[in-house]
Amino acid sequence: GAVVSQHPSWVICKSGTSVKIECRSLDFQATTMFWYRQFPKQSLMLMATSNEGSKATYEQGVEKDKFLINHASLTLSTLTVTSAHPEDSSFYICSARVGGGFGQYFGPGTRLTVL
Amino acid sequence: AQSVTQPDIHITVSEGASLELRCNYSYGATPYLFWYVQSPGQGLQLLLKYFSGDTLVQGIKGFEAEFKRSQSSFNLRKPSVHWSDAAEYFCAVGAQAAGNKLTFGGGTRVLVKP
Numbered sequence: 001g002a003v004v005s006q007h008p009s010w011v012i013c014k015s016g017t018s019v020k021i022e023c024r025s026l027d028f029q030a031t032t033m034f035w036y037r038q039f040p041k042q043s044l045m046l047m048a049t050s051n052e053g054s055k056a057t058y059e060q061g062v063e064k065d066k067f068l069i070n071h072a073s074l075t076l077s078t079l080t081v082t083s084a085h086p087e088d089s090s091f092y093i094c095s096a097r098v099g100g101g102f103g104q105y106f107g108p109g110t111r112l113t114v115l
Numbered sequence: 116a117q118s119v120t121q122p123d124i125h126i127t128v129s130e131g132a133s134l135e136l137r138c139n140y141s142y143g144a145t146p147y148l149f150w151y152v153q154s155p156g157q158g159l160q161l162l163l164k165y166f167s168g169d170t171l172v173q174g175i176k177g178f179e180a181e182f183k184r185s186q187s188s189f190n191l192r193k194p195s196v197h198w199s200d201a202a203e204y205f206c207a208v209g210a211q212a213a214g215n216k217l218t219f220g221g222g223t224r225v226l227v228k229p
Binding site: 004009034041042043044045046049083092093095100101102103106107108109 | 124149151157158160161162203209214215216217218219220221222224
């Protein structure tokens with residue numbers, strides 16, 4: 001149980017285009033979803049926290065107009081990287097949580113490469 | 116604000132040998148500590164966690180970790196490493212004051228020699 005999927009697992013796009021990444025909790029309803037960014041050989045950096053039906057809360061330094069997060073249902077959150085540029089190339093990971101504790105279930109990640 | 120330091124970026128260990136991964140944290144209140152493992156193509160998997168009580172915590176896959184408040188450490192150990200343990204390991208601290216968010220260390224990549 002507690003499986004989180006991400007789609008796509010890998011995407012290449014041209015500079016200036018937008019890319020949408022989906023995060024789904026497959027067998028449970030997630031009250032909260034988190035989006036992380038991981039640079040090569042570095043740690044996970046929290047980008048934003050989203051609760052179903054409400055606006056996402058972004059961490060300091062994360063551009064909310066560039067990284068649009070939608071949490072339309074208890075099983076789906078999307079991250080849209082708008083007008084992507086090469087510096088946005090990274091590994092994006094989502095996680096889902098039930099309730100308000102520390103238990104997060106992580107997706108396998110999406111590798112974004114912007115040419 | 117909380118922070119986590121994993122001093123070792125890479126560790127190479129022979130199969131069957133013991134493994135210890137270091138983790139130091141900084142947090143002003145009672146720490147909630149975690150170890151995760153990240154394998155290619157898979158999401159981070161929780162190995163173990165410490166909230167309170169016994170400072171020696173047992174986890175999955177034969178891992179254990181010891182919480183030492185005096186040293187602000189939460190080191191991960193395994194007595195005998197298997198080739199399948201090759202992966203990236205992350206230590207994390209959870210902050211109740213920050214909505215139970217997790218702050219991760221930089222990670223330690225473990226390579227297992229046959």
